[in-house]
Amino acid sequence: MHNPAAPADEYEWPTCTACNKQLWDDEYQRQICRPCEDKTRNRLGELPDLFAQLNSTAALMRGASGGGAPTSGSKTPLIPPRLDVLNLVAAGGVAARLQAIEDSWRVALGRRIEHRTDRVRLFASWRSHPATAVPEHIAFLKINLQRAADSYESVAQDVEEIRRLHAECTAAVANERRPGRVQTGLCPIRIDGRLCRAQLTAVATNHRIRCGQCGTEWADLGAWRDLRQQQDAVLAEAAGVAA
Numbered sequence: 229m230h231n232p233a234a235p236a237d238e239y240e241w242p243t244c245t246a247c248n249k250q251l252w253d254d255e256y257q258r259q260i261c262r263p264c265e266d267k268t269r270n271r272l273g274e275l276p277d278l279f280a281q282l283n284s285t286a287a288l289m290r291g292a293s294g295g296g297a298p299t300s301g302s303k304t305p306l307i308p309p310r311l312d313v314l315n316l317v318a319a320g321g322v323a324a325r326l327q328a329i330e331d332s333w334r335v336a337l338g339r340r341i342e343h344r345t346d347r348v349r350l351f352a353s354w355r356s357h358p359a360t361a362v363p364e365h366i367a368f369l370k371i372n373l374q375r376a377a378d379s380y381e382s383v384a385q386d387v388e389e390i391r392r393l394h395a396e397c398t399a400a401v402a403n404e405r406r407p408g409r410v411q412t413g414l415c416p417i418r419i420d421g422r423l424c425r426a427q428l429t430a431v432a433t434n435h436r437i438r439c440g441q442c443g444t445e446w447a448d449l450g451a452w453r454d455l456r457q458q459q460d461a462v463l464a465e466a467a468g469v470a471a
């Protein structure tokens with residue numbers, strides 16, 4: 229750190245605590261350089277959209293019974309679950325990691341720690357809903373980034389954590405866009421009394437499933453749920469025959 233009392237020959241020009249580059253004349257009292265601050269601001273700006281995309285993908289991975297209209301109660305996910313996505317959108321994922329940064333900035337910058345409350349009850353942080361908490365944390369961090377960059381001594385570790393969070397979310401979303409298809413079970417349609425049983429496939433970015441053998445289409449999420457019910461019925465029937 230910058231130590232004005234050090235002898236001139238030992239004096240080291242202060243550096244950015246995040247990237248180690250020497251600070252400019254007009255930056256020397258800052259903790260991190262302006263380019264590091266700008267990159268962090270851009271990453272914070274992109275995080276809400278990345279998180280929203282992962283959150284809607286995660287809804288498809290949690291199975292037909294999770295929320296929404298009542299269904300047959302099938303627990304089978306509409307697309308195969310991916311742990312990286314589910315971990316990021318869970319209460320302990322992006323939301324908790326952003327909250328840890330927000331809390332440390334609040335302490336460092338002398339801001340009040342927000343208690344999560346509905347005005348009657350006080351909630352533990354893990355009970356708040358990531359989909360609403362994430363944009364709130366990001367809004368706070370964007371507003372306070374400049375002050376943290378100026379005066380919060382440990383801001384570099386948070387800059388690094390935001391870089392990691394952004395990279396993890398970007399990678400998970402990119403993975404989702406990969407053109408690979410996922411298998412979504414066998415076609416449950418009966419033609420002339422015989423089950424079609426062709427392997428159905430889907431891509432997560434397009435909610436249309438079309439059977440290559442009998443041509444039946446399931447065009448949207450509601451239709452996917454019907455498909456799952458039909459598949460469950462076929463399985464139950466097969467189990468009944470076998471018993």
Ligand SMILES: [Zn+2]
Pocket residue numbers: 244245246247248249260261262263264
């Ligand atoms: Zn820097």
Ligand SMILES: [Zn+2]
Pocket residue numbers: 415416417424425426439440441442443444
């Ligand atoms: Zn078919």
